[in-house]
Amino acid sequence: MLAPGIVHSSFGVQGDARHSLPAWQERMSTVYDVQPVPALEDGAVFDASFARYTVDDLTFFDMRTGPNVAVRSLGRVSTESVRDISFNLFVEGIxxxxxxxRMRADEHRAPRVPSILALDMDQPCTIRSHEGRMLMFFVPRAVVEKAFPDAASLHGRRVEANTPLTRMLVSHLLALSRQIVGLARDDAGDSFRTTVQLLVAAFSREAGLSGDARAAVRAAVYGQVCRHVEAHLHDPGLSPESVLQSLQLSRASVYRLFLHHGGLAAYIRARRLRTAADELVRFPNLAVQDIAAGLGFNNASSFTRAFRRTYDIAPQELHAYAPLLRREPAWQQRHAGWPAQAFPLAFR
Known part of the structure; x- marks a missing residue:
């Protein structure tokens, strides 16, 4: 029996993939579009299950899954309000x-178990899962950004349990999965919050934004630059030079901070493209070239090339789909009678 105040649900499928996979797709449709993989052909077995626990605004999943591909498309993230950061600890399997x-360096080598993958639910992605077990933590964006100023840059980052901090984090999460049934509600809440602190600390250290006084300064400057960029995305004069001049910062120090993005210019372009994607869906009556120009893209063809290179879809196509994307998704109609606690609060 769980203590009062800990919201719990569970679900599982087992058996012939022709029957079990569609049931799993239906259940997961509030978060991801789950697609089959070749390994599930010819009547293969597909087993998957989860147990979900929520305390306040923090949600923890203990999940086992079979092979599949989970997709959050650009159109989906541009119409949903889900902005949580998920941290996925792989403890068994591949x-x-x-x-x-955008390809990242760690995709060219096989990560080890245990390892933790961070995902920004406000960005499109495709996740190729294998048979195994993972522990997933969904954390509100505002909570993460108190310690990690640019939560969007966590998307696709991965850390492995090869330091004292990450090994402590893995031990804490495994203990939480074993003991949560016996915890009082307040104790569970404390354990959830400790998990968040450890997760953010691990990824901050991996990004070089924690550990000493210099790291604290880097984190403060990083946050200052990100806020300035967000406030001036529609300013045609926004550029690395304008940022450096406005904030009185050196080019070399800022470039090192944004090396993960390919430099400050690449970061500005990425944020403008992501904002353009949202506006293409939100404002179907505006011309594509007007949206592009409003975000500093004065050349329509270069904007189209950059957008397609980033999202594998032309901005004109996304814009044309906007009326359909803005409609109530079919899953909301199908699950209108579900209990509100069926999934994390942000995924209702």
Whole structure:
């Protein structure tokens, strides 16, 4: 028996993939579009299950899954309000492969178990999962950003349990999965919050934004630059030079901070493209070239090339789909009678 105040649900499928996979697809449709993989052909077995626990605004999943591909498309993230950051700890089997809209260095080598993959639910991605077990933590964006200023840059980052901090984190999560049934509600809440602190600390250290006074300064500067960029995305004069001049910062120090993005210019372009995707869906009556120009893209053809290169779809196509994407998704109609606690609060 769980203590009062800990919201719980569970679900599982087992058996012939022709029957079990569609049931899993239906259940997961509030978060991901789950697709089959060749390994599930010819009547293969597909087993998957989860147990979900929620305390306040933090949600923890203990999940086992069979092979599949889970997709959050650009159109989906541009119409949903889900902005949580998920942290996925792979404890058994082969860790899932992150196939976002931009390749990352860690995709060229096989990550080890245990390892933790961070995902920004406000960005499109494709996740190729194998048979195994993972522990998933969904954390509100505002909570993460108190310690990690640019939560979007966590998308696709991965850390392995090869430091004292990450090994402590893995031990804590495994203990939580074993003991949560016996915890009081307040104790569970404390354990959830400790998990968040450890997760953010591990990824901050991996990004070089924690550990000493210099790291604290880097984190503060990083947050300052990100806020300035967000506030001036529609300013045609926004550029690395304008940021450096406005904030009185050196080019070399800022470039090192944004090396993960390919430099500050690449970061600005990525944020403008992501904002353009949202506006293409939100404003179907505006011309594509007007949206592009409003975000500093004065050349329509270069904007189209950059957008397609980033998201594998032309902005004109996304814009044309906007009326359909803005309609109430079919899964909301199908599950209108579900209990509100069926999934994390952000996924109702």
């Amino acid at each position: 860790p899932a492969e992150f196939r976002g809209h």
